[in-house]
Amino acid sequence: xxxxxxxxxxxxxxxxxxxxxxxxxxxxxxxxxxxxxxxxxxxxxxxxxxxxxxxxxxxxxxxxxxxxxxxxxxxxxxxxxxxxxxxxxxxxxxxxxxxxxxxxxxxxxxxxxxxxxxxxxxxxxxxxxxxxxxxxxxxxxxxxxxxxxxxxxxxxxxxxxxxxxxxxxxxxxxxxxxxxxxxxxxxxxxxxxxxxxxxxxxxxxxxxxxxxxxxxxxxxxxxxxxxxxxxxxxxxx
Amino acid sequence: xxxxxxxxxxxxxxxxxxxxxxxxxxxxxxxxxxxxxxxxxxxxxxxxxxxxxxxxxxxxxxxxxxxxxxxxxxxxxxxxxxxxxxxxxxxxxxxxxxxxxxxxxxxxxxxxxxxxxxxxxxxxxxxxxxxxxxxxxxxxxxxxxxxxxxxxxxxxxxxxxxxxxxxxxxxxxxxxxxxxxxxxxxxxxxxxxxxxxxxxxxxxxxxxxxxxxxxxxxxxxxxxxxxxxxxxxxxxx
DNA sequence: CGTGGGCTTGAAGTCAGTCAACCGAAGTGG
DNA sequence: CCACTTCGGTTGACTGACTTCAAGCCCACG
Numbered sequence: 001x002x003x004x005x006x007x008x009x010x011x012x013x014x015x016x017x018x019x020x021x022x023x024x025x026x027x028x029x030x031x032x033x034x035x036x037x038x039x040x041x042x043x044x045x046x047x048x049x050x051x052x053x054x055x056x057x058x059x060x061x062x063x064x065x066x067x068x069x070x071x072x073x074x075x076x077x078x079x080x081x082x083x084x085x086x087x088x089x090x091x092x093x094x095x096x097x098x099x100x101x102x103x104x105x106x107x108x109x110x111x112x113x114x115x116x117x118x119x120x121x122x123x124x125x126x127x128x129x130x131x132x133x134x135x136x137x138x139x140x141x142x143x144x145x146x147x148x149x150x151x152x153x154x155x156x157x158x159x160x161x162x163x164x165x166x167x168x169x170x171x172x173x174x175x176x177x178x179x180x181x182x183x184x185x186x187x188x189x190x191x192x193x194x195x196x197x198x199x200x201x202x203x204x205x206x207x208x209x210x211x212x213x214x215x216x217x218x219x220x221x222x223x224x225x226x227x228x229x230x231x232x233x234x235x236x237x
Numbered sequence: 238x239x240x241x242x243x244x245x246x247x248x249x250x251x252x253x254x255x256x257x258x259x260x261x262x263x264x265x266x267x268x269x270x271x272x273x274x275x276x277x278x279x280x281x282x283x284x285x286x287x288x289x290x291x292x293x294x295x296x297x298x299x300x301x302x303x304x305x306x307x308x309x310x311x312x313x314x315x316x317x318x319x320x321x322x323x324x325x326x327x328x329x330x331x332x333x334x335x336x337x338x339x340x341x342x343x344x345x346x347x348x349x350x351x352x353x354x355x356x357x358x359x360x361x362x363x364x365x366x367x368x369x370x371x372x373x374x375x376x377x378x379x380x381x382x383x384x385x386x387x388x389x390x391x392x393x394x395x396x397x398x399x400x401x402x403x404x405x406x407x408x409x410x411x412x413x414x415x416x417x418x419x420x421x422x423x424x425x426x427x428x429x430x431x432x433x434x435x436x437x438x439x440x441x442x443x444x445x446x447x448x449x450x451x452x453x454x455x456x457x458x459x460x461x462x463x464x465x466x467x468x469x470x471x472x473x474x
Numbered sequence: 475c476g477t478g479g480g481c482t483t484g485a486a487g488t489c490a491g492t493c494a495a496c497c498g499a500a501g502t503g504g
Numbered sequence: 505c506c507a508c509t510t511c512g513g514t515t516g517a518c519t520g521a522c523t524t525c526a527a528g529c530c531c532a533c534g
Contacts, residue, residue, distance in 0.1 A: 067381045069466025075384035077377045093374035094381070115362055118355065125352055125362075132369045137330035139376040140314045144304045144331070146383040147312035147425035151490070180513060188384035193490055195514055212513070229306025388522070417481065430522055432482055449481070 035108040045098035050088035053108035057085050061104030062166075062177050064186070067096040076186040078139055079178075082167040085131045101178050138165070146188050149229060154187040155197040156227035159207070159215065172217040180212065201226075272345040282335035287325035290345035294322050298341030299403075299414050301423070304333040313423040315376055316415075319404040322368045338415050375402070383425050386466060388434040391424040393464035396444070396452065409454040417449065438463075 035053055039045060045063065050056075063080040077096060080086045086106075091097060118125035145157045162174050176183065184194040201207045206223045209215040217223055272290055276282060282300065287293075300317040314333060317323045323343075328334060355362040382394045399411050413420065421431040438444045443460045446452040454460055 065377065069385060070462070071466055073385045073466055075381055077380045077384070087370060087373070089370060090374055090377065093370065094377045096377070096381075111366075115359065115366075118362060119359060122352060122356060125355060129348075129352075132373070133324060133326060133330065136324070136369070136373055136376065137327055139373065139380060140302065140327065140331045140333070143314045143376060143380040143383055144312055144333075146380055147314070147422075148306060148310045185384075190491060191513075192492085192515085196490090199514085225307070229308050229310055427523060428481075429483085429524085433522095436482085 033110050033113050037104075037106050037108065039100045039104040039106070041100055041103050043100050045088075045100065045104075050108065053110050054088040055085065055109040055111060055114055056088065056106045057109075058082055059105045059107060061100060061102040061106075063104055063106070064099050064101050064182065065090065065094070065096045066099045066185075067094070074185050075188060076182065078142065079165075079186060081165045084165075085135065101182050142186075151187075151189055151193050151197040152200050153226055153229055154189065155183075155194065155201065156206075156223050158183065158187055159217065159223065160227055163217075172220065174215055174217065176213050176215065270347050270350050274341075274343050274345060276337045276341040276343070278337055278340050280337050282325070282337065282341075287345065290347050291325040292322065292346040292348060292351055293325065293343045294346075295319055296342045296344060298337060298339040298343075300341055300343070301336050301338050301419065302327065302331070302333045303336045303422075304331070311422050312425060313419065315379065316402075316423060318402045321402075322372065338419050379423075388424075388426055388430050389437050390463055390466055391426065392420075392431065392434040392438065393443075393460050395420065395424060396454065396460065397464055400454075409457060411452055411454065413450050413452060 033053075037056075039061070058080055060082060063086060064076040065078045065080075065086075066074065066076050068074050076099075077094070079101075086098070088098065114128070118128060141161070145154050149157065159174060162176060163172075166175065166177065178186070180194055181191045184191045187194065189197070198207075198209075201223070202209070204222075206219050206226065207215050207217055270290075274293075276298070295317055297319060300323060301313040302315045302317075302323075304312050304314060306312075313336075314331070316338075323335070325335065351365070355365060378398070382391050386394065396411060399413060400409075403412065403414065415423070417431055418428045421428045424431065426434070435444075435446075438460070439446070441459075443456050443463065444452050444454055
């Protein structure tokens with residue numbers, strides 16, 4: 001893990017200026033206390049150093065909030081993609097740990113500084129509220145997926161989530177980024193079941209793929225239908 | 238549905254001053270634009286009138302965010318109890334509708350007014366952030382329940398959620414408020430399965446109940462263990 | 475007294491989990 | 505260079521948990 005305390009000038013140069021929040025701030029000279037981090041894949045994002053800087057914005061990679069039941073069952077409640085905001089104070093409230101599912105770069109902020117920015121610039125406040133609302137909505141959408149959908153439906157839904165939330169995805173070819181086992185934990189499935197779901201979608205010509213991390217949507221409307229809980233029964237296999 | 242546009246004086250008198258947000262404001266004379274609503278059980282909270290006042294704080298009752306899949310499967314992604322804040326702009330983002338699971342009283346605010354309050358009083362901003370964080374954490378906790386837990390574990394977890402979030406609950410006797418079918422939809426179960434889960438917990442002397450809406454926790458530590466995914470296998474039945 | 479809704483119980487069906495084996499790619503070491 | 509290991513992914517057979525379908529119970533309410 002690498003630490004850098006940035007001046008605003010450094011921030012401007014080094015960062016791809018992640019997220020609407022940072023870009024809404026405009027004058028980055030106010031962000032004297034921000035920290036930038038680089039994290040390896042599969043590394044836990046330890047919470048101690050975030051007690052002072054609990055607000056993070058991802059400029060690269062994917063972070064997941066991971067939970068373990070007493071007997072070891074693992075689940076991932078939320079994923080955070082590029083430009084998403086995450087709040088490390090969550091890990092106390094929900095007893096989970098943040099884990100990197102790809103090499104990650106993120107920028108950390110103090111709460112007081114964020115609040116000060118809001119007071120100075122109402123536009124920042126507005127963007128921050130919108131960001132909260134988006135994060136909230138993302139988790140809710142995911143819990144709808146978990147509650148009642150079948151394995152194929154969950155997967156179809158996940159594919160569209162990646163399409164919508166993940167930056168380096170273009171048109172109908174989608175970079176999944178995560179490994180099968182992590183997708184499975186995110187969808188509340190075992191990897192074997194997830195694998196069978198992939199196979200079913202492929203057999204029905206809804207998606208196609210050669211390697212595991214890139215898939216192509218062949219029939220978007222049909223896949224949408226599956227994702228929304230319609231007519232799984234027409235799927236063979 | 239009844240409408241009342243309140244002056245601050247009316248607010249002070251008529252409301253039980255719901256939530257840390259309102260109480261943090263202190264001087265209620267700023268809240269000239271707030272609206273108070275009374276809603277019947279099972280009524281949908283229609284979104285049209287909330288385009289101007291999308292922020293609500295519940296002073297009584299329970300509201301749920303309800304979703305339907307194409308083939309009619311129903312699920313409830315979030316519950317909002319007394320003093321909880323809800324944002325009606327969510328219903329656009331996640332294609333769900335807010336429904337009352339008990340007679341509800343809530344107070345509505347304009348976004349601009351909330352933002353203005355934040356700018357005038359940093360304490361309000363702080364409380365609002367905390368409120369966002371709590372709401373976020375609640376949904377995440379729920380999605381952990383949905384992902385990997387068995388029916389009994391989900392129920393055990395739900396009981397503690399009620400204990401922690403629901404106001405008129407005291408010690409180990411818990412008012413469930415919701416009907417079985419609504420609890421089932423919230424936990425991603427069928428009512429029959431939920432019923433069997435209740436029976437199992439009762440058979441193992443973890444809870445007891447005569448009528449359906451009040452239960453008593455007999456063995457809290459054991460129930461906690463179940464809720465966290467430990468040793469279901471010791472449960473008979 | 476009859477009706478209906480909410481809840482419960484039972485029997486049968488289905489989907490996802492479990493366990494095991496296999497495959498291919500990547501990395502390691504002799 | 506090849507044997508060996510490891511890991512992620514895949515496939516098959518079997519088991520188990522939740523669903524489905526059906527019926528019955530209980531109490532409030534007309």
